[in-house]
Amino acid sequence: MKPKFNAVSNIRLTLFLFSRNPKGNPRGYMLFLVVSLLITLSGLLVAYAILAKVNNISAKGTATGNSGFYGAEGALNMRVEELRDVFLSDRNPSGTSPSSLNQCLQQTSMGTGDFRCKVASFASPDKNTANIMAYSYVVPKNGGVAIQGTVPPGETFQGLNMLETRYDISSVTAKQNANPEEVIAMTEMTVKSRQIPMFQFAAFYLNDLEILPGPNMTLNGPVHTNGSLFLGANNVLAITGQVTVGRDLFNRRKNDNSTYPDGRVRIANSAGTLRNLLQGGTGSTTQTTAAMTPANVNATWGSQVQLAVEALSIPTISSLGAGGNYAQQADINFVYAPEKTGVNVPGIGTTVIPFNVTATKRDALGVGTATPLTNAQLASLRQPVLATGAAVTAGVCTPATPPILTPILTLTQTGDVLDALRRAILSQTTPVPFSAMGSALSTPLRNSMQPLLSSIPAAQQTLILASSPNQIAALAGGCFISAPIQHPNIPTIYTNGVSFINNRERSPGNNFRAMSLMQINIESLTVWNFQGRYLNDTGTGLVSANQLLFATATADAAAPANSFQRLGLAGSDTSSNGLVFHATVSAGATPNPNTNASPYGFALVGGQQLPGLAETTNNFDPTGLTFVSDQAVYMVGDYNITNWQPASVLADSLNVLSSRCINNNGQIAKASGTGCGGNAFDTTINSAFLSGTDITNSTETPGYNGGLENYPRFHENWGTLNYTGSFVSTGTPEKVTGRWSNQLYGAPTRNWSYETRFNNAKNLPPLSPRFVFLKQEGFSRKFDQ
Structure with missing residues (x-):
């Protein structure tokens, strides 16, 4: 503060001299004035130099403070991503947290596992000072126990079941080898980790998703893609669940830009009313290859259709x-x-x-x-x-007519015969064809069985050895x-x-x-x-x-x-x-x-x-x-x-x-x-699917990928395929990258539906894959701690 005081005193002295009367001694006055001006300018230069030095020190301090803050914030983000990776590996974070900030800074108690104290180093903006160190650790809330819940209305993935876990993440920065109280910046964040089963979606795609059915098609579950969504239909495609899109939404084909008239694609709003994609998404009924306008989409569907959703991390x-x-x-x-x-x-x-x-x-x-x-x-x-017994009661097969044996075998004898047949089959060096079960015993089976039938009268042995395995099994209702x-x-x-x-x-x-x-x-x-x-x-x-x-x-x-x-x-x-x-x-x-x-x-x-x-x-x-x-x-x-x-x-x-x-x-x-020698039989499948699919116009699969309607790969001339489940x-x-355009098949009548029972978490299949959606709940920061 003294340099500033002296400079101000010099300024005051100059003002005082200018106030004197110059008529008494003009030469002396001029000399005195010049000297005074020199002294004043010198003081100003000194003051400027000192102020510049102070400003430089302050700027370095600010740079250090900013770097300390950004370093602390970066450490938070790193810990968030680590938590995400843990969930994606299908395990929950575990370990112990340091009991206090000082223990983390002093490295006396680091904690363990995913919650332990971690240290990262980065260069200080002032090259003459030590590096800046970032210390971070995680504290799970509620003991790290996930709470089963439902995503609230209006939020992304509304209405879906989730497992939600909260974590407090703390991060501080200090200069290397500094005392614990010499903290540059401190940041804290509370995050909610939401694990959401992917089988709660009618369709969930990592890459671009195309739905372009010929016959009428209704999707009654949520639809998500990390990429863009291309929708069209030769008749009507109706989507009743929430639609979340990582990039853009189109009313056209991806591979050839074919467009569709208004009304071919309809998406339900939050009230359940189906609204036309083209008019609702553009404000016009004119067909277009352009993406739907975000403002129009929001005005028409609100939270029911969301664009530019953050890309989700999912299993590979x-x-x-x-x-x-x-x-x-x-x-x-x-x-x-x-x-x-x-x-x-x-x-x-x-x-x-x-x-x-x-x-x-x-x-x-x-x-x-x-x-x-x-x-x-x-x-x-x-x-x-x-x-x-019970297996036959379950209807796995129908017993044949047994050989007529007189007298009828006792239970013990029947058991011996069946065991002899089992041993004969099991002793073969190669698999016995299933078709042989309906034909008279082959020579290898007959030769293997005969020595084992010593307790059976010769006449009965002859009848048994002339029968088929299924006829012999029928002696015991098998x-x-x-x-x-x-x-x-x-x-x-x-x-x-x-x-x-x-x-x-x-x-x-x-x-x-x-x-x-x-x-x-x-x-x-x-x-x-x-x-x-x-x-x-x-x-x-x-x-x-x-x-x-x-x-x-x-x-x-x-x-x-x-x-x-x-x-x-x-x-x-x-x-x-x-x-x-x-x-x-x-x-x-x-x-x-x-x-x-x-x-x-x-x-x-x-x-x-x-x-x-x-x-x-x-x-x-x-x-x-x-x-x-x-x-x-x-x-x-x-x-x-x-x-x-x-x-x-x-x-x-x-x-x-x-x-x-x-x-x-x-x-x-x-x-x-x-096909396989004839038209396909009508088939019903109740199961969720997760598999790889081709990408239209990509280097791996040039051309069209077949769309969601060809997610299952077909090889027959189909009648009807009834499917209830979820496509991921x-x-x-x-391992298998064949192009859709090379196949030989006749498309099925697709009677497809989302499995609504998956909306109840207890009805999800074992080890259902989940994506991780991290939501920030709170953030605080302080400088110069």
Whole structure:
């Protein structure tokens, strides 16, 4: 302050001298005036220099303060993104927070896990001073427990179920090696993390979404895309749920800019009234390729249609792979391994079993021990299964007419005969065709059975050995169902095994791609788990497979008649809200399964009834089944139509086939061309879908991607496909990237609808994927603490 005082004194002195009378001594006065002026100017220059120095110091301090604030704010944002990443990895943040700010600054108690104190360093704006350090930590509210709730009206994703967790994030900055009280800036933020299941949308796309149906189509659930939304229709497309769009909304095709007349596309406002997209979005009925005007959209639909919504972070296709969360939390893991060579199994001999299965029976908290199935158990899974008792009551097969035996066999003798038949089938080195169950015993089966029938009179042996396996099974009211797992024969994999000629996923230079498909029969797997048999370690006896794959629930008398749940065959697993099956291909397979031209996939058959639990008066929280694969999945026939349960299929790409494509051996089979030997049978599917889809006019898939109406990949001449569920696209396929324009099929009549039962959180499928929507609730900042 002294420099400022002296400068002011000099100014006052100058004013005083100017006030003197100059007439007494003009020369002296002039000299004195010049000297006085010099002194005054000198004082001003000194004052200016000092003020400039003070201003420079102040500017550096301000720069340091600003940098400290921006550093603290940046640290907050980093911690927010880390929380988002944790949720996307399908786990909740965990750990302990530092008990105080000083402990974080002094590095005496850092905390642990996702909430611990973290330190970041960045350069100070003053090069002569130490770097600026940013310290941040997280404090979960309510103990980090997520609260089930519903997104409030008027907000983005209104009305959807969510799990909401609140967190306080604190960040401070200080110069490196400063004392704890020498804080530059402090910031605090409260965020709400909302995890929202993606299966609550009729359609949810990571990239541009196109909905351009031919026949009338109504979507009665929310629609979201991180990209742009292209809508059109040859007749009428009506959308009744909230529409959220990351970019722009169009009333045209994306690939050729074709436009549509007013009234073809209608979207409901908050009152439920359908408003025409073109007029409501532009204020005019003139067709246009331009995007809908945001102001018009807002005036017409309000919060019901929202544009420029923040892009959402969602799981990627790669998360479906062997190292991903779904594989780690699965109850059953299937690995197709065509490179496997022959192994010696007691009672069978040398045989090739080109797959592995691991079962993890979990408790309610999801904890369990992974148990790989033995070679004898794997060998049993590839043979037809004898269903008796409750399984037959469930309607999995119909018993044939048994051979007429006189006298009638005793129960013990009948049991011996059935066990002899089981052992004969299980001892074969290759899978016994399912079609053989309806024909007289083949020579290998007859030769295997005969030594085991010593307790049966010779005349009865002759009658039994002349019968078919199904006739013999009928002696106990039983019948055979096809194998739980079928696979291409090795090494001639396309001769008699599971094969599918795909005229869409074309190989370079060819008009088709021959797919090597491992087939999983859900119905047969459920029955095998309940009453299957496999050879013991010596190969001379049978061991029950009861509950080897999953524990079964107590029979529920309130479940529908003859259902798995009512008969005690359904799984009791409630971890992750039900059963999760994961399927992948061994990394050692040749050709390589981890390319964009993988020839592998999984066929999912026998899914009319799933092995989970539906809601009944005895069971208020249904479970269900989620099937996951990082390869192509082919769904064949009706799915989840008996005893409805929460269900989903997650895959690299998803194909839908009718049961026309199942041959008399119970195997999926299709030659080159359209269809599987006839028009497709009408099919009903009740399941959510998550898979990759093509992108129109992209480098990966030039041309049109087929739109939402071709989300499932078709291969037949269709009649009607009844579908109730949810369509989620998480990007382009990584393993199967065939173009939509190359396919051979006849489009189905699409009787499609959003599964409104998913609006209730308890009805969501096991491990339903969620996107994370972080909402800032509060922010405060202080300088120069």
